[in-house]
Amino acid sequence: MAVQKYSKVEPEENVRVSVKINGRVYAETVEARMLLIDFIRDVAKLKGSKIGCDTTSCGACTVIVNGRSVKSCTMFAFEADGAEILTVEGLSADDKLHPLQEAFWNNHALQCGYCTAGMLMSAYYLLKKNPHPTEEEIRKGLAGNICRCTGYINIIKAVKEAASKGGSA
Amino acid sequence: MESLTLLFFVVEVNFRKLFKLRGLFNSKHMRPASFSVFRPLSLKEAVGVLSENDDAKVLAGGQSLIPMMKLRVFSPPKLVSLQRVKEIQPKISDEGGYISINSLTTYEDIAHNGDIRQKLPALAKAAGEVADQQIRNRGTIGGNVCHGDSAANLGVTLLALGATLVIEGVRGERKAGIDGFHTGPFSVALEHDEVVKRFEVPYDNSSKQTFMKISKTATTWPMASVAVNISVSGSTVAKARIALGVAGPTVLRAHRAEAYLEGKSLSADVVAKAAELAVDGLNPPSDIHADSEYRAHLLKVLTRRSLESLEV
Numbered sequence: 001m002a003v004q005k006y007s008k009v010e011p012e013e014n015v016r017v018s019v020k021i022n023g024r025v026y027a028e029t030v031e032a033r034m035l036l037i038d039f040i041r042d043v044a045k046l047k048g049s050k051i052g053c054d055t056t057s058c059g060a061c062t063v064i065v066n067g068r069s070v071k072s073c074t075m076f077a078f079e080a081d082g083a084e085i086l087t088v089e090g091l092s093a094d095d096k097l098h099p100l101q102e103a104f105w106n107n108h109a110l111q112c113g114y115c116t117a118g119m120l121m122s123a124y125y126l127l128k129k130n131p132h133p134t135e136e137e138i139r140k141g142l143a144g145n146i147c148r149c150t151g152y153i154n155i156i157k158a159v160k161e162a163a164s165k166g167g168s169a
Numbered sequence: 170m171e172s173l174t175l176l177f178f179v180v181e182v183n184f185r186k187l188f189k190l191r192g193l194f195n196s197k198h199m200r201p202a203s204f205s206v207f208r209p210l211s212l213k214e215a216v217g218v219l220s221e222n223d224d225a226k227v228l229a230g231g232q233s234l235i236p237m238m239k240l241r242v243f244s245p246p247k248l249v250s251l252q253r254v255k256e257i258q259p260k261i262s263d264e265g266g267y268i269s270i271n272s273l274t275t276y277e278d279i280a281h282n283g284d285i286r287q288k289l290p291a292l293a294k295a296a297g298e299v300a301d302q303q304i305r306n307r308g309t310i311g312g313n314v315c316h317g318d319s320a321a322n323l324g325v326t327l328l329a330l331g332a333t334l335v336i337e338g339v340r341g342e343r344k345a346g347i348d349g350f351h352t353g354p355f356s357v358a359l360e361h362d363e364v365v366k367r368f369e370v371p372y373d374n375s376s377k378q379t380f381m382k383i384s385k386t387a388t389t390w391p392m393a394s395v396a397v398n399i400s401v402s403g404s405t406v407a408k409a410r411i412a413l414g415v416a417g418p419t420v421l422r423a424h425r426a427e428a429y430l431e432g433k434s435l436s437a438d439v440v441a442k443a444a445e446l447a448v449d450g451l452n453p454p455s456d457i458h459a460d461s462e463y464r465a466h467l468l469k470v471l472t473r474r475s476l477e478s479l480e481v
Binding site: 059122 | 202208214228232238248277304306386387388
C-alpha cells in the first residue's frame with residue numbers, strides 16, 4: 001500500500017476569517033477563541049444581533065450561517081470562515097421592511113426589543129423551511145428564543161401573519 | 170475643599186465599582202481562555218495531531234464544549250477542529266440492515282432524514298427533541314455520544330438501538346458496540362488519539378421503538394429519558410432493549426425489564442411490571458432539576474408510556 005503523505009497540521013493561535021455577511025465580505029485575522037457574535041458585532045460592526053444570556057439559552061444572537069439558524073455566541077468565528085451569513089440587518093431590502101419585520105410591527109411583537117433580532121432570524125429560518133407552519137410548529141420553531149418581556153403571543157401572531165402573506169421571501 | 174475631595178472620592182469609587190460590575194457581566198468574562206486550533210483535513214491528520222498533543226481536545230459541533238469553555242469550566246490549550254475532516258462530513262446512508270451515520274451529521278439532518286424516520290423512528294424523534302432548533306442545526310451525533318452525558322438523547326437512543334461505533338485511531342480502524350462505550354460521567358471508551366468516524370445503527374422490520382423524555386421546558390435538559398426497542402414475533406416480544414437516561418452515572422440498560430419482557434405480549438399488567446423492574450434498585454442522581462426519588466418515578470412512568478405507545 002502506498003504511503004500517503006499528509007501536510008503537517010500546525011496549530012493556529014490567530015486565524016484568518018473571511019465571511020460574507022449580508023452580501024458583503026468581511027476579512028480579518030482574529031484570535032482562535034473569538035466567537036462569531038463578537039466578529040459580527042465588533043469586527044463587522046453590525047450591532048443588530050444581540051448578546052443576551054451568552055450561555056446558549058436565549059437565542060438573541062441567532063443568525064443564519066450557510067442557510068441554517070445558529071446561536072452565534074456558541075460558534076467560533078473561525079468555524080464560519082468562508083460562510084455566508086445573514087443577520088437582521090440583511091432582512092430588509094431597498095428601504096423596505098421584510099414581511100416578518102412588517103408583521104412584528106403590525107402586531108406589536110416587541111416590547112423592549114432585545115430579543116427581536118434573534119426572534120426574526122429564527123422565524124425567518126422557520127418560514128424558509130416551512131412556509132405554512134401550524135401554531136404548534138411556530139412555537140417549536142421559536143423555542144430556542146427567549147423573550148423576557150414574555151411577549152410571545154404577539155410574536156406568534158406576527159409569524160402567522162407573515163406566513164399568510166408569504167413571509168418566507 | 171474637604172467636601173469636594175469627598176465628592177471626588179465617592180464618584181471615583183462608584184465609577185470603579187460600576188466598572189468592575191460592568192466587567193463582571195462584560196463579555197470578556199464569558200469568553201474562553203486563549204487556545205490554539207488545529208484544522209486537519211483528514212482523519213489521519215486529526216488522530217496524528219491528537220497523538221502528538223496530550224492537551225488537545227476535539228471540537229465537533231461545539232454545542233456542549235463551547236459553553237463549557239466560555240464558563241471556563243474547561244480550558245483546553247489546544248483544540249482539534251473536525252470541521253474540515255473529509256471522511257466524517259454529514260452523511261446518512263442505508264446500507265441494508267443498518268443505517269450508517271457519519272459523526273459530523275447534525276441532529277437536524279437525522280431528525281428529517283427519510284430513511285431514519287421510517288426505519289429508526291426512535292432516533293429521528295430523539296434527534297428532533299434535542300434542545301432547540303439552533304442547537305439541532307449545529308450539534309452532531311459524534312459530539313453527543315462522545316461527550317458522554319447520561320442525559321444526551323442520542324446516547325440513550327443508540328444504546329437501545331444497539332449501535333456500533335466505527336472508530337479511527339493512529340493504530341487504524343476498529344469497531345465497538347455501544348454497550349460498554351459509556352464508562353462513567355462524561356467518560357467514554359475512546360483513547361485520546363481516537364475519533365469516532367461513523368455510527369452503524371441496525372434496523373429490522375419487526376422492531377417497534379420510541380424515545381420519550383420529560384423536561385421542565387421543551388428546550389432544557391431532560392430530567393429523565395427512555396428509549397425502547399422491541400422486536401416482536403407474532404404478538405409476543407422476541408427481544409427487548411430498554412435504555413434509561415439520567416438514571417445513573419451513564420446511560421443504562423434496564424436488563425431485568427428486558428429479560429422479563431421476552432416471550433410475553435405487552436398487556437397492561439406486563440407493561441406495568443416491566444416499568445417497575447426498569448427502576449427497581451436504581452439510584453438516579455439528584456440535582457436542581459429533580460431529586461433521585463422523583464427521577465426514578467419519572468423513569469418508571471416513561472418506561473410504561475413508551476411501551477404502551479408501541480403498536481404491537
